[in-house]
Amino acid sequence: MSTDHSDEGTEGASADGAKPRFRPGPLGLAGVALAAMFVTLLLIQSFIGTFRPGGEPPEREPSPATGSPPEGTARIMVVGDSITQGSSGDYTWRYRLWKHLDEQVGADVEFVGPYNGVLDVSGDGSGSQGYADPNFDQRHAAVWGAPVKKLSEHIGEQVAEYDPHYLLLMAGVNDFVGGGNAPEALEEVRDLIRTARVVRGDLQIVLGELTPVRGTDDDKRLNRQIAEFNMALPSVAEDMTGQDSPVVVARTSAHYSAAEDNWDTTHPNARGELKIAAAFADALAGPLRLGAPYPRPLPEVPVGPQTRPKVSVAEQDADKLVLSWKRVLGATRYQVLQRRLRPDPDEQVPLLTEPTPAEDGRMSVEVDHLLSGATYEFVVRPFKGGDGGRRSRVVKVPFDADPPAAPKWVRVDDRREFLVWAAVTNATHFEVWRRPMKCAEPSDEEDPDDADGASSAAPACEPRDAKGPGKGKGWTSVAVVNGDRRWAIDTDGKPAAEFVVVSHRDYLAGGAADPVEFVVED
Template sequence: MDSSHPVSETSLKLMVVGDSMSHGREGDFTWRFRLWQWLRKEEVDFTFVGPFTGTFVPEKPRLHHPPDFNPPVNHSGGYAKGVDFRSNHFSLWGEQTYHCRKLIGQQVEEYQPDYLLVMLGFNDMAWGVGGPEDAIFWMGELIETARHDKPDVRIALANVPQPTPKQGTERLAEMIDRYNCLLEDSLERWRRECQTSPMELVQVTETYICTEASYDGVHPAALGEFQIAKAFSRTLVDAFGVGKKELEIPSEIPERPTSIPERTAAEARSYGFDVTWDAVYGARRYDLRMRIGGESTWLSESQHDTNEALITGNEVPIEDQTEYEFQVRTDNWVAQSGWSETASATSRLCLSPGSEDVAMEPDTELVFVHLREAGPEGHWDIDFHEVII
């Protein structure tokens, strides 16, 4: 990422305020870049401002270490290869209006943006932080705080896109519809509250079609990035006179590189196997399959977010003193690579008895599991416990 492009004192300063759909994942182009390209094509004198420059970086491998239940968001990731732009922004993976409303004042005070391009609200409802009415109230507070620190800031405010329907998400779809109606109804009131700060709706939900343009039902794939940028460009042209013609989505959409993982390795452990491979830049996840050595039928296939897998035999029982083979491929949801070279190892199981006196203690966000080891004290050297809930 190159943030050294010259910026004139008269450049329009734009700050993108959003969640993961705006932040982007390592290897993405992001809709921010597509909007940047469009603004350059329209010969607008502008710069993006904000405290961050990168994308979200996936979690690093943690074999034999407990998970970090509250990891800091890593926003130093790179973009698609060849992307070079002044990429400053104020978007974070997992961000909510509830949280951002407390931070926006400091960012507006420091960077003094002329425009806020805001795309928030999904996580407030999807994560159960609040309902549509709560999210609208928090959005109102965010707007009020931003205006307090810059009374003439212009605001392009996006509605919330509808994710691809899945079983169990019917209530979320209803909440998003309700939120979008409340958002449109609230605009006139928010305009009246500060007439020096113009505000317009960005119709993202009408333009970004998750069923065809996302990679996981929510986050934009390459087409979705263009669609979101198009929605913002339309508002900038029609409502604010920034640019002359809205972004046109090209007929040819670039495909995400999907390379075959290299250096796949398997190591037998007392509980099963550790399987590792070199990380592929921009991989959204990986598929791993296993079989008994020499057999033609694969026993199982599983998905993994990082370039590691700890195989304990939960899905398919592992036979002791038996050779197993493993292959991995990159899975970018919309496309998969070929399978890697085969790695193999011979099992050498040595499992302790199950724990006794297991007790569970629920908390507001976590479940604490208390247990006592089985067998004579000191007889077993426990590497880790596996808990299935």
């Protein structure tokens, strides 16, 4: 760019009005010569490498990248994919890093970025604010399902708009899911760093290792690419480190177990979040001197949804009952456990029926094949993927359907062999009660009304009282009849007995028929 000096003073001009030519002194000439020699060396270096008199120097260990926190608030932009964004019900590793820096260390930090939500695993959109604990700085630049190249497309404008001092990047798994390989993903990481530095040359960068996957259809290939990516990441950090822009690696995959630390194939549960956050905290504190390392050993944290479902009985009839509860944040499925409490207690077992969502934001499950007259207890446990959360409190439900009516047409059959009766709606079985009748000894005197003059051998018998089982004395339960409506008469050796048939539905006693008298004949 030229500069107009026409309005400057003309003192020292020649007689013809021209300005005198600059004449350097001895020191000036020496300075010009040195400058020319330096430029020449730079030109030579650009073509043949660094000028090294006496040959190649011995190999030296690369000095670790170092940084320093800015004056005032340190702005941190976290960039990544679903592992960084998180989903409903998650704390996210961003939360755990924020809590460490802000509350445990007292660092003056601010998270920046264009987004503040997580993915709603219920399917209602990625703008969900459903954090397990929303009390932290939620801003980020992570996008569910994004490969590194997709993140690079917007990183320049994001850095320009939010002006972060630190950029934390953890991405690459989606590159492999899409068929890419580690060298390609690493080159995309380099491009992202270059693009971000065009906007801010003193950006301090932390690259997170990728965590392993488990349970996909392609575990072997994916984990091989992840391992290759992680192995090469320190070299990328060293190569991309600039004088004012250090690049360091967070050892996020160290001690990380996909079986224990993921809630599904890929995404971290609470334990995994903590391990990732601790690794980033260590990288920020060590080389970059922001904050402090995460305290060890890491605390034990519960996994799975931590909100208890509040379960109630929404409906009950003679055949079933319906349990209902409000959806639990972050739950991807529920397990309903059932146990018969009394009578005849049994083991707690999971129901095979899947709960279904309703439009009012609640879940419900229909429970059938319950036994009338029994008391059951139910527990609902929410799961996120494979991680079970806090169980509901026990709900006790007496299942008392309407008792069946008393049997009708109870009688002795024509051959005097069976007690028979009519069918009863909803009765599952019948109980037969017996009581011996009061009988007088038979008389040896001739019966005056008997034309043959024979004596009366039949005893004179009558009921003990007019009360049935449960009220009268002497009654004994002698048989349970399933799948039939007759019973072979047995007086237990007594000359006469009365019988009562009671309907049952499972454990629930129904109506009792009127007593039927039976006298044994010689």
